[in-house]
Amino acid sequence: MRSRIICKLFQEYYSKDFHIENAPKQMDKREFGFILFSEGVMVRHKRFKRLDELKAFMRENVPSDAYYSCAYYEDPEAEMDKKGWVGADLIFDIDADHIPTNCDRVHDEWTCISCGFEGKGIVPKNCPICGCEKFDVKTWPCEKCLESAKAETVKLLNFLINDFGFLEDEIQLFFSGNRGYHVHVVSEAIKELDSSARKEIVDYICGIGLDVSFHAPVVKKHEKGVEVGRGMRFSCFGWPQRLWSGAQTFLEEANENYLREIGLKLDVIDTIVKNRAALLRGLREHGGLPLIRGVGAGTWKRILEHIVNLQSAKIDTVVTTDTHRLIRLPNTLNGKTGFKKVELPISKIDEFDPFKEAIAFRDGSIKVKVVSAPAFRVGDETFGPYKNGIIELPTAAALLLLCRERAEAVE
């Protein structure tokens, strides 16, 4: 049962501060869905013809989370198979959950459901005490995680603008209000693409199924076997360009440990390290892959395959391929944090500060009893870490702890 105070704050927000300047395009063709505090289940198949109807609903029902469909339907209120799908926006979800970082040990907690054993960091497959496989997991929207999500988002935007040719005004960029970013592409060009076509877009962005021999002048299949294309160059756009520039960064940074991690043999590593400058020069000046004794086509192939992984963007594959997906409604509150889902201009992504711009409650304070919380920042203030204590916090900071069930309100 969610705390009463969360519900009260959300109610306050939706009766005073909730504004959507840009309603979803063709909102009367969309399905809306809500999770209500009172019922705890999803109420969906809703339709709103106008913005004021939606606002009135939000005010009266106060959902903990609000969603709308990426899809356009003839009849959004009908059962799923009778809605009459006419198209969908192309949406992307980049969530810190999908990106490995080294800070999860600090802020993520798990508890075994059967024996109550607790731990931190990545959730184990089996409980070390009782072997059970079900855990109660508490993650945290941390700065480091969000920075890595932002880096992935930047890569995604690069794909969408440079490779797919979407115009900046066809792309909407949002902070989800929790642990990631959402990107919505609203364009006639992709509206009618089915799930399998969207899957190809996903594979392109994730580098899934990429065969480097199509992009790099490395392995030209030849009658005699495999040959390196001498004098051949990388194309200066698309994946070839990514592999080329990625190879330069890789060579500049790679040390012996790193090279060993990607599975290269010791003598090859030695040759690469010794000839680093010559290899880099070959890459830059000739635009192809330089060959020296000891670093052949096989080695380059392995390096490029590793670069694919670095250059791809870690998006949630299921979200983008689902042509009926419900996605969080902009400017509504995220029930897991009390932050807003907010739009940001693409050009401002570098300086965007999610812990500042997504704050919904800027006044007042709340006294809470904290169970445990890592150090965190809201606005310009840093808080914690806390363990079992009563403390008075600014509303937004207290709400974050309440929503994440790390604290209870002190009446």
Next chain:
Amino acid sequence: MLTSLIKFTKSDLARYPFLKESAEYVKSLDIKVEDLQSPEFSRVLERARERVEEAILYTLVSRKLKHEEIEILSFPVAIMLTVATGNNFIKERYALAEAKQAYLDMKVESKEKIMAIAGNFSWRIWLASEAPYTFKIHFSDCLRNTVHLRDKKWKLVNRLMAGGTVYLTRSETARLLSEEVRRHIKRRLEASEVPKLPQFITDVAQKLSMLTVEKIGKSELEGMPKTVKVEAFPPCVSALYEAASTGRHISHIGRFTLTSFLVNIGMPIDAIIDLFRNSSDFNERLTRYQVEHIAGERGSRTKYNPPKCELLKTHGVCTNPNGVCAKINHPLAYYLRRGTAAKTGQRATNNKMLN
């Protein structure tokens, strides 16, 4: 440059009878179905019959450009004959055969004509100046026609793409256009409601159906093995099956894959529900609802197919692919291959599994 202003000649219309201009030409002649019986049009009907026959026998429809008029007119009549057979195999085969011939012709067409044909299907196409490419087309026009092609060179991720356009060589463009042609003809074959056709038409259609049975025989009609053969499961389904049997956690898409696979190979619903019984959060009512939904016994009444290999790869369900996997693109195809190839005498194990 988006579309070319080139005008199709009558010979073009005969070579590419699926073009809008060909259809308009036929319409302008205002011929009725009954007219086909008259001696004047007997050669049109005969050529139409021949088109479908060639498709069934050789999966290729020749072009007889000496008589352009007959060639143009016989195409819509061949469509009508194919619809009249009511046979899905013939429909698929006819669309494919026309497309294959179109590919051979387009491969050697001028750039301008290729662009004009592409424009006919509303493709956004431009000339490319980067060798070895001749054209670039909008990625959505590309995707519509590549998603069903298996060669990895057609995967978008293996293509050169910039500014929303995909670079193609001349023959690749012809290949994708022929795929567009195949889909276009298939749509026409499926969209047409079967009208009340005169006897002389249905007679021809019936003969074509007979020919198909003779030519194709039973090999194409073989179905699933009669009993459930666990040893014929593809590696991905085996892993999911194993996980379900031991109550380990399976992702949403994994559950869907396993259930829809088992439903499609004919495993009884109760046996599938039992399989999930070991899961720690097992809820019989909910599991039954979901399994029955996938089996098409509830809700939309659609029986769901398991996802294709491609999709399973994207979502990380594909595990330990083996030699057979390299030859198929759908888990059911794997089962079909292994299931029919497997020796008999497995009945005992199967029964044990189902009990």
